[in-house]
Amino acid sequence: MMEQQDKHRGSGMGAKSKIYASFDEAVRDIPDGATLGFGGFAVVGMPINLYQAVAKQGAKRLTCVSNSTRGGATLPADAPDMGQIIKNGQVNKVICAFTAPTRASQRLVLTEYVEKGLIEAELTPQGTLAERMRAAGAGIPAFYTPAAVGTELAEGRETRMFNGREYLLEYALPLDYAFIRAYQADEAGNLRFRRSQRNFNPIMAMAARVTVVEVEEDILPVGAIDPDDVHTAGVFVHRLVKIPPPPEGWWPQRPGSIAQ
Amino acid sequence: MSERAKGLNRQQMCDRLAMEFEDGWIVNLGIGIPTLCSNFDFGDKQIIFHSENGVIGYGPLAPPGKEDLHLVNAGGQHVTLRPGAAIVHHADSFAMIRGGRIDVTVLGAYEVAENGDFANWRMAGQPGGGIGGAMDLAACAKHVFIAMEHQTRDGKPRLVERCALPPTARGVVNLVVTNLGLFEITKQGTTLREIAPGVTVDEVTATTGCNLIIPREVPTVRRTGG
Numbered sequence: 001m002m003e004q005q006d007k008h009r010g011s012g013m014g015a016k017s018k019i020y021a022s023f024d025e026a027v028r029d030i031p032d033g034a035t036l037g038f039g040g041f042a043v044v045g046m047p048i049n050l051y052q053a054v055a056k057q058g059a060k061r062l063t064c065v066s067n068s069t070r071g072g073a074t075l076p077a078d079a080p081d082m083g084q085i086i087k088n089g090q091v092n093k094v095i096c097a098f099t100a101p102t103r104a105s106q107r108l109v110l111t112e113y114v115e116k117g118l119i120e121a122e123l124t125p126q127g128t129l130a131e132r133m134r135a136a137g138a139g140i141p142a143f144y145t146p147a148a149v150g151t152e153l154a155e156g157r158e159t160r161m162f163n164g165r166e167y168l169l170e171y172a173l174p175l176d177y178a179f180i181r182a183y184q185a186d187e188a189g190n191l192r193f194r195r196s197q198r199n200f201n202p203i204m205a206m207a208a209r210v211t212v213v214e215v216e217e218d219i220l221p222v223g224a225i226d227p228d229d230v231h232t233a234g235v236f237v238h239r240l241v242k243i244p245p246p247p248e249g250w251w252p253q254r255p256g257s258i259a260q
Numbered sequence: 261m262s263e264r265a266k267g268l269n270r271q272q273m274c275d276r277l278a279m280e281f282e283d284g285w286i287v288n289l290g291i292g293i294p295t296l297c298s299n300f301d302f303g304d305k306q307i308i309f310h311s312e313n314g315v316i317g318y319g320p321l322a323p324p325g326k327e328d329l330h331l332v333n334a335g336g337q338h339v340t341l342r343p344g345a346a347i348v349h350h351a352d353s354f355a356m357i358r359g360g361r362i363d364v365t366v367l368g369a370y371e372v373a374e375n376g377d378f379a380n381w382r383m384a385g386q387p388g389g390g391i392g393g394a395m396d397l398a399a400c401a402k403h404v405f406i407a408m409e410h411q412t413r414d415g416k417p418r419l420v421e422r423c424a425l426p427p428t429a430r431g432v433v434n435l436v437v438t439n440l441g442l443f444e445i446t447k448q449g450t451t452l453r454e455i456a457p458g459v460t461v462d463e464v465t466a467t468t469g470c471n472l473i474i475p476r477e478v479p480t481v482r483r484t485g486g
Contacts, residue, residue: 041350042332043332044313044331045330072336073336097393098392099387099388099389100383100389115387123389125392125394126396127354128395130354133351147358147396149399149430150429150430151428151429153395183330193347196311196331196347198349198350199314200349201349256324256325
C-alpha cells in the first residue's frame, strides 16, 4: 500500500537526501486508511505544521494516534491540531490517552463525532500507549502490563497472572507514518530534542515505517551532532522539513501573548 | 452556592499530604489540586518530582515572561528544572512508573471507596474519558494519595462504599485528604486520622458515604512544624 522509497526529493541534497523543501511534499504520499502518529505533549514537540499539511493533503479513513486530540495553552488560537483533521472528515479512529475534555468548560471537536458514531475513539492509558509504540518499534508483538487491570478498559480482554499479580495483554501499535517535531537534526536524520520536547516523539519514530520531522533549527551537516548526543538515530527518520519563521511556520506562543 | 463551606483550603490539604513525603522520595503529582503539593516547604528533605512527560526533578513554576516553551510538566504548566534534573522520553518515563521507582503519586478523584478503589477518569454520562497516566501510576506507585473535596458540588459524598463511576484502579488508595480531614484506607476500612479545625466528627460522618472508623482521639490536622 505504501511507497517505501521516497520519490519526492528535497532541495539539491542528492539522491538519498532526507531533506524536503515543504511540508506538503513531505506528506504527499499518505494513502487513505493509513495509521498516523502525532507526537508532542501539551504543545511541546507537537508537529503543528505537519497537522496543517495532513489537513491539506486530505487522506481519508485515517487512524490517528496521539496523547490527546487538542493543543494547549501555548498553541496559537488559529493553529491546527488533530481537531482540524477530524473536522475535515479525514478520521475514522483515534487512539489517545484523553478522548474527553479534562475540564467541564472544555469542548473537544472529537466529542461530537464520537457521539454521532462517525469516529471510534480508543482510550488507552498513557504509559500503555507509549509502550505499545515502543514495542512496535522494537519488534515485540505484545506485552503484559498492570495498568488498567480491574477497570472497564480490561473487560473481556486477556489477563494473566505472573508472580501472583494480574496483568493485561496489550498489543504493539505500529504506525505507517510518525509526525514529530525536533529541536535539531542533521542531514542523516539524527535528532536532538530540547527539554520536555522528547515525550512521545522518539517512540513514534521507532514505531513508524515513515517518520517525518519538522525541525526548529537549521538542518545541520552530517557530523555536526556528536554521536553521543543523538536522541533518535537517523535510522528511524526519513523526511526532514525546516520550520520557516512565523507567520509562514507555526511556533508555540508565550502564554502571555495569547489572547484569552 | 458557597465554593467550600468548611475546613481546609486546597493548599492546606496538599500541605498535609506533602508532610508525608519522605526524604529522597520520587513523587508524581496529578493535574489539578495535587500540583499544590509542590508549594510545600520540604526543608532539608530532598524530594524529586517526576512528570509523565519525562521531566525528572522539576522545580517551581517559571515566572511569567520567563517560561521555557520547551518545558512543561504533565499539567502543561511551565515549570523550571532543579540542578540534577533529567529528561527521558515517554516510554522510559512510564518504565520508571511501572518499574516501581515512584514512591508516591498524588491524584485527584471523583470518588474513593472504602476498599481502596478510586475513580477519576470518566464522569457520568460522558463518552470517552481522560485517563492520561493515572491508570499506570495508580497501579504501580508504591503509595497512592488522593486530594479531593469532601463532597461534590451537589453535596454528595465522595468517600463511598463502592465507586459508582468506573474505577481507575482497584484497592490501591492509602491516604485521602479532603477539606474535612485526613483519612487512611487499610484492609480494616477507612479511618478518620485527623480532622480539620472547626469541623466536628458528626459533620464528617454525616457527609461521608461509607462507614468510618473513628479512633477515641482524633487530632486536628497537623500543620507545618506542629
